[in-house]
Amino acid sequence: MAIKYSDLNINPIAIQIGDFSIHWYGITYLAGILMVYILGQIKLKNNLNDRKKINNLEDLLLYGMLGAIIGGRLGYVIIYRPIYFLNYPIEIFHLWEGGMSFHGGLIGAIISLFVYAKYNNYSFLVITDFISTIVPPAIGMGRIGNFINGELWGYPTDLFFGIIFDETCDDLVRHPSQIYESILEGPVLFIVMYIFSKKTRRTGMISSVFLITYGLLRYIAELWREPDYFLGTVFINLSMGQILSVLTIFFGVVLMRLSAK
Numbered sequence: 001m002a003i004k005y006s007d008l009n010i011n012p013i014a015i016q017i018g019d020f021s022i023h024w025y026g027i028t029y030l031a032g033i034l035m036v037y038i039l040g041q042i043k044l045k046n047n048l049n050d051r052k053k054i055n056n057l058e059d060l061l062l063y064g065m066l067g068a069i070i071g072g073r074l075g076y077v078i079i080y081r082p083i084y085f086l087n088y089p090i091e092i093f094h095l096w097e098g099g100m101s102f103h104g105g106l107i108g109a110i111i112s113l114f115v116y117a118k119y120n121n122y123s124f125l126v127i128t129d130f131i132s133t134i135v136p137p138a139i140g141m142g143r144i145g146n147f148i149n150g151e152l153w154g155y156p157t158d159l160f161f162g163i164i165f166d167e168t169c170d171d172l173v174r175h176p177s178q179i180y181e182s183i184l185e186g187p188v189l190f191i192v193m194y195i196f197s198k199k200t201r202r203t204g205m206i207s208s209v210f211l212i213t214y215g216l217l218r219y220i221a222e223l224w225r226e227p228d229y230f231l232g233t234v235f236i237n238l239s240m241g242q243i244l245s246v247l248t249i250f251f252g253v254v255l256m257r258l259s260a261k
Contacts (some may be wrong), residue, residue, distance in 0.1 A: 004164045005150050012096075012149055023096040028145035031064055032138030039134040049200075053126050060116060062132060067112025068105040069095075075104010078229060080240065098149045102139065102185075102218070125259075126203040132210035133193045138187015141212075148176035152207070154224045177225035184217040199232040204259030211252025219245040239240040 015022040040057045044050050054060060076099045077085045078091055085092050113131065117124040146152045154163045154175025162173035192213050197206050219242050227239040234240050 001220050002160075002162050002164050004166075006166050010148055010150070021096075024148045025098055025145040026146065028141045029069075029138070032141030032143040033061065033085035035133050035137040036193055037061055038103070039137065040130075043130070043134060043220040052131060053123070054130055055120075060113075060131075063112045063116040064109045064135075066258060067108040067110070069100075069108070071108015071111070072100035072102065075107065079104060079244075081230060084230070087134030088125055098146060098151050100142065102142075103248065106248070123203065125207060126138075129197075129201075133197045136186055136190035136193060139189070142184045143178050143182035143249030144183060147176065147182070152178050152228075155226050157224075169237065173228070177221065180224055181221040182219070184221050185214065189213055202259050204255055208252045208259055209247050212254065213252075215245040215247075215249035215252060218242075218248070220252065 010024075010209060012023055013021045013027065014024045037057070040054075040061065044054060052254065073092065073095060079101055081099075091097075108234055109131075110128070113127050114124050116122070117127050150165050150167050153163075153168060156162075156172045156178030157175045158173070159175070160177065163172055163176050166171055168174065189210075193206070193210060196209050222239050222241045223237070225241070227233055227241075231240055234243055238246075
């Protein structure tokens, strides 16, 4: 028997005090950042080479976090819903309602980490190699936030664990694609990065594997996720997420070839 999302009694708001509210969506992001910080500390403690190259984990994560959040929101606004936000610009700041683009966040994080590296005279690719091994849990937690918001649902399914999402207004049983993405982009990606980074690699190789692996896993997850209703498929029946994932894989391959020289 299908599960109704409303029967799960999930309230997107964790704490409400008058007009002030804290949403679970924001809490999942904070939890993800905390997990990245803990993993970063463990990695620095157990790896002398990383300790020599990464002097201030807190500043590094602050730069990366701000870049990812700003880039993620602007990416969603510009790539997915530019017309809507032109008409309702104030809603650009309604982060608690969801609407973050991973690929936009990736670009934002790359820019902010590049600035951090230049300002502190660090190797940019050394930093991205380090971050690539510890960031997957944060990505996975963000997908949990999508599920709590009841957004980014999947295609109709006959599977027993399918869910009827209220926002679809069609009573169709659908894949909980947010959970699929959380597993693939969180634990699975983390395991791949952990295994690959166990051996010493040329600078940039770990970053390239992150881009390629994330792109592949995201492309797979998109096979079950219904494209955004306001966008649909974009090119030869590919969703925007799939197109951006192909580009991510492409840049990962380019970086791998450059790093191998």
